[in-house]
Structures are given as C-alpha cells and as structure tokens.
Amino acid sequence: MNHPTHDAPRLGLAGRTAALFQSAQITPLLALVALLLGLFAVLVTPREEEPQINVTMANVLIPFPGASVADVEQMVATPAEQVLAQMAGTEHVTSVSRPGLAVLTVQFKVGVSRTEALVRLHDTVRSHNDWLPPGLGVLEPLIKPKGIDDVPIVSLTLFSPDPAIGAHDLERVAHSLELELKRVPGTREVRTLGGPGHAVQVQLDVARLAALGVTVDDLRRALQGANQGAPLGDLLQANQALALEAGPYLGSAREVAELVVAVRDGRPVFLRDVAEVRDGAPPATRLVWHGLGAGQSAGQGTDAKAVGSEYPAEYPAVTLAITKKPGENAIDVANGVMTRVAQLRNTLIPEAVQVAETRNYGATANDKAQKLIQKLLFATASVVALVFIALGRREAAIVGSAVILTLTVTLFASWAWGFTLNRVSLFALIFSIGILVDDAIVVVENIHRHQLLHPGKTLAEIIPAAVDEVGGPTILATFTVIAALLPMAFVSGLMGPYMSPIPINASMGMLLSLLIAFIVTPWLSRLWMKTHAPAAEAQVHASATGLASRLEPLFQRVFQPLLDDQRGARNRGLLGLAVAGLIAVSVALPVAGLVVLKMLPFDNKSEFQVVVDLPVGTPVEQTAAVLHELGAYLARQPEVTDYQAYAGTAAPINFNGLVRQYDLRASSELGDLQVNLVDKHHRSEQSHAIATRLRPALQQIGQGFGANVKVVEVPPGPPVLAPLVAEIYGPTAEGRLSLARQVRAIFSQTESVVDVDDSSIAAAPRKLVLIDRQKAAAAGIPQAAIVATLRAGLSGEAATYLRDASKYPTPVLLRLPAERQGDLEALLQLQLRGPSGRAVAIRELV
Known part of the structure; x- marks a missing residue:
C-alpha cells in the first residue's frame, strides 16, 4: 500500500526572498553599496540646527x-x-x-x-x-x-576698550571685513548692523544764508550742478583717438566747502561762507554697544570697566551678520568664517579692536548633531549588547551589521528626499532605532530557534523556512507602525514640515530595515551562525541553559499565579483592574496640573532676547538709557557672558524673529538686547528657567521709563507670532482699537500670561506747519518747494554724493546743526527765492 507523500509547505514572499539572496553573489555587493551610500550621505548632507522650511x-x-x-x-x-x-x-x-x-x-x-x-x-x-x-x-x-536663509548663522561684534576708537571707526573696519568674509565659500550676505555711517555734513548757518540772500535751493542746485561729468567722445589728434571726458566729480569734503554757490557784488560766495562743512559721522540715529556680563570668562582681553562709562564693561560696537546660501553646510560655512577672521587679525582687524563671536549656529548645530549621533551609537550598542547576552556573539554581530546598514541607507534616503542632518532628523533615527532592530532580531532569533528544532539540517535548509515563519507578522508589524506614524507628515502649518523628518525618516528606515532583514540578514546568518551538530531528540528539548536558565524561575513566579486553574481568573481580573487604575491615574495627572502637556520640551539654548518698546516719539538717546539700565542688571547675572544692545536699529534676527518681522524694528523708540548665556554644560539652570527668573526684574526696570519690556526665547519648535494670538476685525479703526484694549486688559489679568503686546500704532505728538497758499502763490513759490526746504533743514537731505571710490557712497547732507534741531524759529528763517529773485523767509508764508 502506497502512502501519500506530503510536500514541504510553499514559502511566502519573505521565505522566497531569503532563499533567493542567502547564497546569491549580489547580496554582499548590495550590502557594500548600502554602506557606501550611507557614508556618502554623511559627507554631503548639510548639517544644520533646525530643519529647513520654506517660509517665504x-x-x-x-x-x-x-x-x-x-x-x-x-x-x-x-x-x-x-x-x-x-x-x-x-x-x-x-x-x-x-x-x-x-x-x-x-x-x-x-x-x-x-x-x-x-x-x-x-x-x-x-x-x-x-x-x-x-x-x-x-x-x-x-x-x-x-526666508529661512535670511537668518544669520554667524554674528560677530566688533568693539574696543580703547575710548579713542568709536563706532565710526569700528564701522569702517567692519566694512573692510565684509568683502573678505564674502569670499568664504557658502556665505550669502554679509552686512554691518549699527554704526553712524559717514557723510559730509553741510550745517546751515541761518543768519549767514539770510545775510547773503542764499537759499537752500541755491545750495542744492550748486551741489548737483557741480557734481556732473560724462564722456564727451573721441578727439582725433595726430592719427590717434583720445577719449575726452568732462568733470571732475566732487571727491572730498574740501572740494564741497570750496564750491561757489552764489555771486554777490562781483564776489564769489563759497559754501563754507554760509555753512559749516564737516566730514565724518552724522548725528547718531542708531546706537549699538557690547556689554560684558559676570559670566564672562577671564582672559578675554577686556577691561572690567569701559573708560568714560557709568555702566560696567560697555563699549561702542558694530555687528557683522553673515547668512549662508541655501543647501550649504552651516558647520562648514561657520568654521570658514571664523578661520578667515582669525587670519585677518592684526591686518584688517587692528590690534585694539576685538571680535566677539556672539552667534554661531554652525557650532551649536555641530554640538547637537554630535550629541544625537552619540546617543544613536549608544542605542545601537545597547541593542547589540542585549542580543549578545541573549543569543550569542555571532547573532549580535549579525544584528549589529544589519542595524548599521539600515542606518546608513536610511541616511542616504533622507539626503535624497531633501532633508538635512539636524536635531529633528537625527531624533527620528533615535526614535525608531528600537523598531529598526526588531526585524533583524526577529529573523535571527527564529533562525536560532530552528537550529535547535532541526539540528540535523544545514543553515541553507533552515533559513528560508525560519524567515518565512516570521515574515508575515514582521511585514504586518512594519506597515502598522508606518500607518501610525505617516499621518504626522500631513500636519498643516509650520509644524508639519518642521516635524516631517520624524514620520518620513522613520517610515523609510522601517521599510529599509525590512528589506535588509529579508535580504542581508539571511546571507550573514548562513555565513556567521554556528552550525549545530546532529543530536538526540532529548537534547533538542533539553532544559534551558545560560541566561534563560536564570530568567526561567522569575517568569514562572510572575506568570504562574495568572495561569493557575483555580485562582488564575481572579488574579487576571485583579491585574486588569490594576492596569485600568494606573491608566486612570496617568490621565488624571495633566488634569491635576502635576504633568504639563506640551508639543515639544523646552530647549536649553544659550541665548535669549529682550525686546523694548517705548512710546512713539521717544528719542534714541532715551531708548539707549533704558537699554543701559537693563544691561547693567543683566551684567550682574552669573549666567550672562555678554549682551549686545541695539537702539534705533534691529538686532540680527533668528528664526523666531523672521516670522515676527523683528528686522523692521528700526525706529528711535524701539530697542533690543541680545543676551548670550554661559554654555549649557557650565550652568545648572536651563535657559527657560533663567529667562523666567529675570523677566520680572527687567519688566520692573522698564516700567520706570514707561517701556514695555518682553523677554523672548528661541522656541524649541517652529516659530509663531505668540502662544496666544487674538485677531480683531471690525468696520472702524476706533471700534477695533477699543475692543483691542479690552482684550489686552483681559490678557494682562490672566494668570500665567507674562507678556502682552499688540500691533496698534500709538499716535505720536506732532505739530502742523500750515502753509498759507495765497501768500505762497503771491510770492511765486510753490508749496512743494516750501516742504522740501523744511524737510532738508530738519531731517536732512542728501543733495548729492561724493565719488570717492568707497563701497558705501558718502552723501552730502544739507541740514541745520544738531543743536538747532529743536528750534522751530531757526527752521522758519530759511529762505526761498521767488520768480522775481527776492528771497522770502518761510516764516512769512506759514
């Protein structure tokens, strides 16, 4: 009698894949390619602190x-x-x-x-x-x-303890450095913040102008008419063409002073006869200085107190802000800039001028990347060590190799997708490391188990069935986790692209780990795992040895009460109640306020910003006085290394300031303090705790000057206008402002709300000069000419520019002297000339 034969069960996708690649010659080549692609990605992927988001x-x-x-x-x-x-x-x-x-x-x-x-x-x-x-x-x-590429990655503050070196001198040094730093590969924009600028000031003498009958319009025409030149053509002489040009242009303050602006009684009237001509810095409309804090380490080469200043260690300064091109490695660009600065010391940078590195996002990005890579390596080593303890050294080597290949090929896929190496993308790999090793561990462990079940078979015979046995559940588990993570990639707003490296990198890593588990792991197992010799059936089912023998009594004590025939049901019910109780307690923790729910944890930065708003119309000198008081308080804090104060001009923006448009803070009543802290490795408090502790004192100082002081921290995630934003709409401006004041009052009285601001613009005090159109028409003087003369006298007018071969053109400014800027009578004494040639004072026309 013939007995029917039972064929081996048909292999599924996982088993067929393992059978195909376990002995294929292309498998080691694929593993080598995966390794090389990962190494290539590590070398070429830009390293940055934050993910690159297109926020245009x-x-x-x-x-x-x-x-x-x-x-x-x-x-x-x-x-x-x-x-x-x-x-x-x-x-x-x-x-x-x-x-x-x-x-x-x-x-x-x-x-x-x-x-x-x-x-x-x-x-x-x-x-x-x-x-x-x-x-x-x-x-x-x-x-x-x-956009994101407009945020400077490096800022350098130039200052000098020498009182003879002022902001104007520092600005000239900074301008000479701009071209050199722009030559560093990867730099995009290099610009100077602060500095009074350079101009030829023509300070009008009202009395002399009136005595000689010279008007501001006469000066304007004379300056513009004298500063003309052009090529005239070619002059043919002696069989040779000579280029003929007319000129010259005004090239110095001396030439401006010697300019003839009128002729009286046959005698020329020079510009110096009716105005004082000065070459240098105009009256300051923006002020920048550098202050040293108590956390400043010794040996910085600065004195403890600036000469002539009542505030400790404050020096006039200018700041160089350097941005990088899109796609460039922030670390390489920042290192290149700092190397070039070191080379320029004692050449373009005088010995008396010091350069403080007040921002280096390349260094912070490198520090965070290295920390995350160390944690990634530690997590990988921990997994391999656990496999070594549980299964053996050969199995641990296989799992370790599979994890390394998975990480390298995932890094290449991340680079190909367009991601950079930043704290979010690296966190995604650390987050998924436990899932990435699961596939390789499951496959290796099942091969190890099949060796014990079938000791007479070779590894080539065991591997396909062992892989196929766990292939279906492994594939299902992989796609289940991907399905749970991938929706995070479709979150809208800034949070979506900011966090997208987590679901995308983790999903790609799990798919690649699945392929490596079915392709490379069987090949490594066939070569590296030790073949078991044939043994008796009793040996196959022998008692556990090694670590398993020590863990088995513990598991028996834990699970035996739950599996007992008589009391097992009751014990399982009690266990279920205990788990439900723990879940209820965990849910109640946020309700009770014992656990704070947040999207992201606070990041321990080494900087924060103090934003100061004074009433509209406040002069820049008053704004500077407030910043000096705030800086003096900050300088006494042991965590503060230095700070930069900006009055009348904006500080270098960060990602947060980009969205809040802090670059537009360039009015006399606005000021910023950029505060740098001791490195986080050398202080116990986090930056958020420091900012929270300092905020009440800073706001109290500001209240004494009528200033609104806000402490702004760099957020741990994508920037927002504010944690709470109320938008008010209405048909009339008065109604909107009234409701805004009520909403602001509610916010101010709300617990835990520390800073309140609104976008309304307060009315500034003003005085209106009413022009008598009838008198102006009778004198033959248009109203536009009156307005232009008044503006020139008070605000200044760049009548023309010197041709002095400088990068920044030098204006020739017509204006009243600074000491007469508040004298309306002096302004009204300026004259205009009518069609009859008679000079008429503006006082007679208003």
Whole structure:
C-alpha cells in the first residue's frame, strides 16, 4: 500500500526572498553599496540646527510721501491688499500704515518655493502698476523678500576698550571685513548692523544764508550742478583717438566747502561762507554697544570697566551678520568664517579692536548633531549588547551589521528626499532605532530557534523556512507602525514640515530595515551562525541553559499565579483592574496640573532676547538709557557672558524673529538686547528657567521709563507670532482699537500670561506747519518747494554724493546743526527765492 507523500509547505514572499539572496553573489555587493551610500550621505548632507522650511515672506513697501496714516490706509494699503490677495498660495496678506508709507506683508503657504513665490509676487505687482493714478504721488513699490536663509548663522561684534576708537571707526573696519568674509565659500550676505555711517555734513548757518540772500535751493542746485561729468567722445589728434571726458566729480569734503554757490557784488560766495562743512559721522540715529556680563570668562582681553562709562564693561560696537546660501553646510560655512577672521587679525582687524563671536549656529548645530549621533551609537550598542547576552556573539554581530546598514541607507534616503542632518532628523533615527532592530532580531532569533528544532539540517535548509515563519507578522508589524506614524507628515502649518523628518525618516528606515532583514540578514546568518551538530531528540528539548536558565524561575513566579486553574481568573481580573487604575491615574495627572502637556520640551539654548518698546516719539538717546539700565542688571547675572544692545536699529534676527518681522524694528523708540548665556554644560539652570527668573526684574526696570519690556526665547519648535494670538476685525479703526484694549486688559489679568503686546500704532505728538497758499502763490513759490526746504533743514537731505571710490557712497547732507534741531524759529528763517529773485523767509508764508 502506497502512502501519500506530503510536500514541504510553499514559502511566502519573505521565505522566497531569503532563499533567493542567502547564497546569491549580489547580496554582499548590495550590502557594500548600502554602506557606501550611507557614508556618502554623511559627507554631503548639510548639517544644520533646525530643519529647513520654506517660509517665504515678503514685505512690499509703498511710499506715499506726505500722506497721513488715514490716507495711506484707505488709498494705498487697502487696495494693495486686494491686489496681492489675488495670488495663489498665499497664507495671508497684512498691512501696517504709517505716515507716508504702507508696509504690506505677504506670507505664502508653507512649502511654496521661494523662487515660485517671488515670481508670482513680482508678476502681480508689475501687472497692476495702473491700480493707482500716476499723479497721486505714490512711488514705486519696493519688494523685500524674507526666508529661512535670511537668518544669520554667524554674528560677530566688533568693539574696543580703547575710548579713542568709536563706532565710526569700528564701522569702517567692519566694512573692510565684509568683502573678505564674502569670499568664504557658502556665505550669502554679509552686512554691518549699527554704526553712524559717514557723510559730509553741510550745517546751515541761518543768519549767514539770510545775510547773503542764499537759499537752500541755491545750495542744492550748486551741489548737483557741480557734481556732473560724462564722456564727451573721441578727439582725433595726430592719427590717434583720445577719449575726452568732462568733470571732475566732487571727491572730498574740501572740494564741497570750496564750491561757489552764489555771486554777490562781483564776489564769489563759497559754501563754507554760509555753512559749516564737516566730514565724518552724522548725528547718531542708531546706537549699538557690547556689554560684558559676570559670566564672562577671564582672559578675554577686556577691561572690567569701559573708560568714560557709568555702566560696567560697555563699549561702542558694530555687528557683522553673515547668512549662508541655501543647501550649504552651516558647520562648514561657520568654521570658514571664523578661520578667515582669525587670519585677518592684526591686518584688517587692528590690534585694539576685538571680535566677539556672539552667534554661531554652525557650532551649536555641530554640538547637537554630535550629541544625537552619540546617543544613536549608544542605542545601537545597547541593542547589540542585549542580543549578545541573549543569543550569542555571532547573532549580535549579525544584528549589529544589519542595524548599521539600515542606518546608513536610511541616511542616504533622507539626503535624497531633501532633508538635512539636524536635531529633528537625527531624533527620528533615535526614535525608531528600537523598531529598526526588531526585524533583524526577529529573523535571527527564529533562525536560532530552528537550529535547535532541526539540528540535523544545514543553515541553507533552515533559513528560508525560519524567515518565512516570521515574515508575515514582521511585514504586518512594519506597515502598522508606518500607518501610525505617516499621518504626522500631513500636519498643516509650520509644524508639519518642521516635524516631517520624524514620520518620513522613520517610515523609510522601517521599510529599509525590512528589506535588509529579508535580504542581508539571511546571507550573514548562513555565513556567521554556528552550525549545530546532529543530536538526540532529548537534547533538542533539553532544559534551558545560560541566561534563560536564570530568567526561567522569575517568569514562572510572575506568570504562574495568572495561569493557575483555580485562582488564575481572579488574579487576571485583579491585574486588569490594576492596569485600568494606573491608566486612570496617568490621565488624571495633566488634569491635576502635576504633568504639563506640551508639543515639544523646552530647549536649553544659550541665548535669549529682550525686546523694548517705548512710546512713539521717544528719542534714541532715551531708548539707549533704558537699554543701559537693563544691561547693567543683566551684567550682574552669573549666567550672562555678554549682551549686545541695539537702539534705533534691529538686532540680527533668528528664526523666531523672521516670522515676527523683528528686522523692521528700526525706529528711535524701539530697542533690543541680545543676551548670550554661559554654555549649557557650565550652568545648572536651563535657559527657560533663567529667562523666567529675570523677566520680572527687567519688566520692573522698564516700567520706570514707561517701556514695555518682553523677554523672548528661541522656541524649541517652529516659530509663531505668540502662544496666544487674538485677531480683531471690525468696520472702524476706533471700534477695533477699543475692543483691542479690552482684550489686552483681559490678557494682562490672566494668570500665567507674562507678556502682552499688540500691533496698534500709538499716535505720536506732532505739530502742523500750515502753509498759507495765497501768500505762497503771491510770492511765486510753490508749496512743494516750501516742504522740501523744511524737510532738508530738519531731517536732512542728501543733495548729492561724493565719488570717492568707497563701497558705501558718502552723501552730502544739507541740514541745520544738531543743536538747532529743536528750534522751530531757526527752521522758519530759511529762505526761498521767488520768480522775481527776492528771497522770502518761510516764516512769512506759514
């Protein structure tokens, strides 16, 4: 009688894959390629601190000279909003109306490329040039785009303890450094913040102008007329063509002073006869200084107290802000900049000038990357050690090799996807390391188990069935985890692309680990695992040995009560109740306030910012006084190494300041303090705790000057305008402002709300000079000429520019002396000339 034969069970996808690659010659080649691709990705992937997010913004500045806020809003800002809102891909369009200027901010949706967004914006603006009448007086719109690459990665503050070296001298040194630092590969923009600038000041002498009958318009025409030149053509002489040019241009303050501006009684009137000509820094409209704190380490080469200053260790300064090109490695660019600065010491950088590294995002990115890589290696080593203890050294070597190959090929896939090496992408690998090793461990452990079950078979016979046995559950588990993680990649807003490396890198890593577990791991197991010799059935089912023999009694004590025939059901019920109780307690912890729910934990940064807003119309000197008091308090804090104060100009922006548009903080009543802390490895408190502790004292100091002081920390995740934002809409400006004040009062009285601010612009004190049109018409003087003369006398007017071969053109400024800026009578004594040639004082026309 013939008995039917039973064929071996048909292998599934995992088993067939393992059988195909366990002896294939291409398998080691694939493993080598995976390793090399990973090494290539490590070398070429840019390293940065934060993920690169396309947050394309643009400010559209539309000048409307002489217009009031109401006219700017109704005639320019509102129609412009409607025009710009037509573009596809815009998140929102907002506007701020100021006297004579409309500032519109266009923010595109996250993910819209910078090039595409700017093409749309320029096309929309240019194609709607006719949206306002040509004669209205609105000037050409100016578009200033902003993006993540506009955030400086390095800032260098130049200062000197020598009192003879002021901000003007430091600014000249900084300008000479700009070209050298721009030559560093990868740098994008190098610009100087602070410094008074350089100008030839023509300080008008009202009495002399009146005595000689010279007007501001005469000076303007003389300067502009004398500063002309052009090529005239070729002069043919002696069979040779000579290029003929007319000139020369004004090239120095001496030439300006010697300029003839009028002729009286046959005698020339020089510019120096009616004005004082000075070459140098104009009156300061922006102030920057560098202060040293108690945390400043010794040996920095600075004195404890600046000469002539009542505040400890404060020195005039300027700041160089350096950005990088898109896709460049922040670490390499920052290192290149600092190396070049070291080479320029005692050449372009005088010995008396010191350079403080007040920001280096390349160094912080490298530090975080190294820390995360160390943790990644530690996690991998821990897994391999556990496998070594549980299964043996050969199995541990196989699992370790599989994990390394998975990580390397995942890094290559991450680079190909467009991610950089940053703290979020590396966190994704650390987060998924436990899942990445599961596939290899499951496969190796089952092969090890099949060796014990079938000691008479070879590894080549065992491996396909062993892999196939766990293949289905492994595939299912992999795709289940991917399905749980992948939706995070579709989160909208800034949080979506910021956190996208976690679901995408983890998902790619798990898919690649599955392939490596089915392709490379069987091949390594066939070569490295030890073949078991044939043994008796009793030996196959022998008692556990090694670690298993020590763990078996523990498991029996734990599980025996749960599996007991008589009391097992009761014990399992009690266990279920205990688990449910623990879950209830964990859910109640946030409700009771014992656990704070947050999207991301606080990041221990080495910097924070103090933003100071004073009432509109506050002079820059008063703003500087407030910053000095705040700086003096900060200098006494042991965690503060140094700080930079910016009055009337904006500090170098960070990612947070990019979204909040801190680069527009350039008014006399606005000030910033950029505070740098001791390295986190040398202090016990985190930066958030320090900022929280210092905030009440800083706000109290500001209240004494009527200033609104806010402590701004760099957020651990993507930036936002504020944790709480209330948007108020309404038909009238008065109604909106009234409701905004009520909402602000509610916020101020709310517990745990520490800073409250709004976007309203307070009315500044002003005085109106009313021009008598009838008198002006009778004198034959247009109103525009009166306005231009008044503006030149008070605010200054760049009548022309020197041709002195400097990078930044030197203006020739017409204005009253600084000591007479507050004298309205002196301003009204300026004269204009009518068609009859008679000079008329402005006082007679207003």
